[in-house]
Amino acid sequence: MTPRLIALDWGTSSLRAFLLGANGTVLERRAERLGIMQTPHDGFAASFAQIAGAWRRRWPHLPAIAAGMIGSAQGWAQAPYRRNAAGAAEMAESLISVPSGDGGVLHIVPGLAMDTPRAEVMRGEETQIIGALTIDPGLACGRLLLPGTHSKWAVLADGRIAAFTTFMTGELFAVLCGHSILGRLQGDLPPDESGFDAGVMTARDGDGLAALLFSARAQVLLSTLPAAASLPYLSGLLIGDEIRSALAAGQGAGRLALIGDAALCARYRCALSHFGITDVPAIEGAAEAGLWRIACQAGLVIPEPVQETMP
Known part of the structure; x- marks a missing residue:
């Protein structure tokens, strides 16, 4: 060719x-x-x-x-x-x-x-x-989620980008891990990914991220969250709050698809399921x-x- x-x-x-x-x-x-x-x-x-x-x-x-x-x-x-x-x-x-x-x-x-x-x-x-x-082309009036350092939620209308919102989810996670007390809880322990679902559900049922972040530390201190699960829990809080905020802002209508790294898309797909959103394809190429x-x-x-x- x-x-x-x-x-x-x-x-x-x-x-x-x-x-x-x-x-x-x-x-x-x-x-x-x-x-x-x-x-x-x-x-x-x-x-x-x-x-x-x-x-x-x-x-x-x-x-x-x-x-x-x-x-x-x-x-x-x-x-x-x-x-x-x-x-x-x-x-x-x-x-x-x-x-x-x-x-x-x-x-x-x-x-x-x-x-x-x-x-x-x-x-x-x-x-x-x-x-x-x-x-x-079926996404012409749908939504696209591009997770990453700066996640984008795009609303599409008639095959054009009508609106979009940026969430600094990935960068916030990196900053909190590297420059806050929350990043020290896990130490060298291998991650316990069960904390991720718990974090997503906590954010889903909350009313804002600022009041929830310290719960990652408090739960470890009170032995209600294993230290090994603290960073997955923090990741779940951030991603869960991103989804909660996007849906609350009215970005919940139309088909939804993902674009991005396969592992990250799988993580978001898992988080979306806790909001009752399933069958979210990832588009390659x-x-x-x-x-x-x-x-x-x-x-x-x-x-x-x-x-x-x-x-």
Whole structure:
């Protein structure tokens, strides 16, 4: 199959590259620890050459597109946020391009920003969401949950991102583990994951995280929670409160799907079950599908016509 596009998911700590053929089929994939934090500001062309140079030398006129933090102020070039509700068409209209150092250019997808009801921004997740909609068009009026350091809950309408909310769940867990007394309770004990469910249910039945966090310490001191279960319990509290808050804010309508690391998605799926939400699929390949869709919308590649089959 002839290659049609070089697609890059270029984040803070990692860089993933996909060589895409007709209709976005992945022909080859590569990954390097060449995120924007590992690349000096004058070294992005060298990083591009390291991961995609062989493809460009073989197919010099192959278009290239990237999404993620590469378009931030700390990246190769800043791609201004697209404002408010947007889908593939709006992202394609707002692409910027930079010389890629090999005689070609790299097109960069902008992030997405919301002004109401509060300020929100994302970079990279918008492309994954567009990819998820490409893979599963039935989500056009549904919801997507992208768990991680900064979890995103996105509300979709007519195949566009209508609203989203960010929860700093992963970062809060890291901060509490590394810089609070709650992180010292478990010590070197292997984790007792039974604490996770207990934490989720405590958050589900509570009315806010601030009044619940100290219970991780109090229960260990009162011997109602094993020390080995303290960090899983803390994780459950944080994830459970994220879900409780999202649902209380009205993000409970429509189909829900997950995008993200398989183990983390499984953890969230377990937590969601305590809220009566089951059958939550995890969508794979969203980033590359989104990059293909935006590239097609921008005219960088022409999609293959759909072949009709005879009955």
